[in-house]
Amino acid sequence: MSACAALIIGNEVLSAKIVDQNGPHLIARLREHGATLTTLQVVPDDVDAIVEALTLARKRARFVITSGGVGPTHDDVTVRAVALALGRRVVRLPEMVDILQRAHAGEQVPDAALRMAEAPEGSELIAMGDTRFPVLLCDRVFLLPGVPQYFRAQLEAVLPRIPPEPVTLQVLFVDLGEPELAPILDRVALALPHVAFGSYPVFEKDAGYRVKLTVEHRLVAEVSAAVGRLLAELPGGSIVRRG
Amino acid sequence: MSACAALIIGNEVLSAKIVDQNGPHLIARLREHGATLTTLQVVPDDVDAIVEALTLARKRARFVITSGGVGPTHDDVTVRAVALALGRRVVRLPEMVDILQRAHAGEQVPDAALRMAEAPEGSELIAMGDTRFPVLLCDRVFLLPGVPQYFRAQLEAVLPRIPPEPVTLQVLFVDLGEPELAPILDRVALALPHVAFGSYPVFEKDAGYRVKLTVEHRLVAEVSAAVGRLLAELPGGSIVRRG
Missing domain, CATH: 3.30.70.2860 (Alpha-Beta Plaits)
Structure with a gap:
């Protein structure tokens, strides 16, 4: 079975500051791809809430796709929460540090930006052809950004990893x-x-x-x-x- | 605290057969009303999935609003699942039977239609001014229909029961x-x-x-x-x- 579950992470969605585009887009693309979506949860930027939602999602589906909470600011807690739910430490991925260093063109990478290199230990990076950041993947959980244009681009790199089950x-x-x-x-x-x-x-x-x-x-x-x-x-x- | 959680129930949403309108509408109206939404879950018409989602929702919020799965057909399992999650029996509400009998204008109400009168034991009915069916309420869980026009109408009868917390x-x-x-x-x-x-x-x-x-x-x-x-x-x- 190749069922998927989705987590849309962000206070801004629950508080009506923005209308979520990633959930509807994900639902449509999974259907076109031939994968079953078993549950979609919208949760706040809160470690406990994400851990609980992810634990439930992993019970209900083989693959989980998350959207949001992966930036460099204090409210970006997705990596920490996912690591906690998976029972893994948070580490700084050397490949990601390299990417950030290239992006900063030789200048010193600010500490806050280096937070973008943090990931659950044992994570894999899926290289993207044309955009800066690869997709972060750990224990069949794909961590995607919340910004719709990046979410959409990364999702296209995720779908080939999910075996379709045409209906x-x-x-x-x-x-x-x-x-x-x-x-x-x-x-x-x-x-x-x-x-x-x-x-x-x-x-x-x-x-x-x-x-x-x-x-x-x-x-x-x-x-x-x-x-x-x-x-x-x-x-x-x-x-x-x-x- | 008057935090809310939402459950959007329906295979048709997860399988992209329809685009959910009730979730975005609920998010916007709760914000306008001044209530906090702590989580929104989209789940299939499956008793286990609904029980699990509702249990989580009740941990995260004082009030829960559900959408969908309250019709008379085999895939309408919301009442049964909510009753199970609340530890209550499913009973036929006499007030609801009366309403159905009036709706059928003296004719025999078909058995399938009488399923619309089933509810968790101890449920309260919130009368609606202008539409046929009242809102079903049990243990601060509001069971709303999935059809957008009815969902919207019933939501307006629900909001006065949720104390606003302006932000x-x-x-x-x-x-x-x-x-x-x-x-x-x-x-x-x-x-x-x-x-x-x-x-x-x-x-x-x-x-x-x-x-x-x-x-x-x-x-x-x-x-x-x-x-x-x-x-x-x-x-x-x-x-x-x-x-």
């Missing part, structure tokens, strides 16, 4: 209310517990259907069998459209 | 790089641990400043004192603008 999806648009639909769907879902069914009512009068039903599984054959079963159980003429 | 915010726009700023900010933040400082670098060349500094506290006097201290420590001329 087959079929959609039925049904002109039946959810209360009428519910017992049928319950029956089919109970008989096929490995298939994922979704039921999404629409409330616009002119939609032409009342519920959008989704059927998902890794295997095409399983989805076809489940759709066949639904077609057999639903009243004739209740399916308006398929997608 | 004073001052913003300094600083023309200093984060590495130069970091040691100063660290020093001030360490001396005033009760004040919340935020540091947000901008990367647009023409912004006219390099870092946006935020200073927050419940009391105006604390914010003024903290800003005064920053002004004293920052190099002359580095503050471009105040807001």
Whole structure:
């Protein structure tokens, strides 16, 4: 299984100072990539909160992607929190110090900037082609920056490390209310517990259907069998459209 | 303290079938209301995942607002999961059965629709003026529907139950790089641990400043004192603008 979990770290998101762009972008890109996202948590710049959230995320997913809290200021506590959650010390990575020294073109690197070289012991760096900073990776936790343009660039270097699990999806648009639909769907879902069914009512009068039903599984054959079963159980003429 | 936590429940959000609108709306409205949001979790329609997320949320906040998973179909497991997390039985609320019966205008209410009357034992219903369904509340957990128009309407009935804690915010726009700023900010933040400082670098060349500094506290006097201290420590001329 290659399920992912996400941590969006930053007081600025929770306090409505900025609208998070990284969460929605990550959700969309993981879907396109074919990876399953099991949970997304938005947490403050607080070591305890991050440790707790990461511990939960690692229980729920093989890979974790974090966004934010990796800069040089006092509120950037992600590295420290991740190290704590992984039971690792924080060390200064020599490769990262080299990168910072090159970035400062021979001048003395300020102490605060050197904080950017800190990482959980045993971390790996994934080189980026065109931007300054590599992606930090430790125990299948990817630590990405919160600034959207950098987050997006680094995410593209992360995705190849996450094996995709393509999913087959079929959609039925049904002109039946959810209360009428519910017992049928319950029956089919109970008989096929490995298939994922979704039921999404629409409330616009002119939609032409009342519920959008989704059927998902890794295997095409399983989805076809489940759709066949639904077609057999639903009243004739209740399916308006398929997608 | 009147901190809130949020649970956005729904496979459809995590699998990118819909873009969540309720999370961003909730974040904005809580801020306007003057309540602190300590964490927001997006979780699947899965009882274990919801129980675990709610348990964490209740540790982190006095009030919890959930969105989604309260309809009549098999994937609507929020009521069952919340009851489990609160250690309460699921019961059918007589007041809710009455409402459903009125909604069905004398006709027999289908069994599936009656699932909408289920709630954790001891739940309270907050009447809504103009819409059919009241808000379900149990042990300071508010169970809201996932459909954005209903979520928004019910949220307005929830907010008066959450005592606001207005926050004073001052913003300094600083023309200093984060590495130069970091040691100063660290020093001030360490001396005033009760004040919340935020540091947000901008990367647009023409912004006219390099870092946006935020200073927050419940009391105006604390914010003024903290800003005064920053002004004293920052190099002359580095503050471009105040807001």
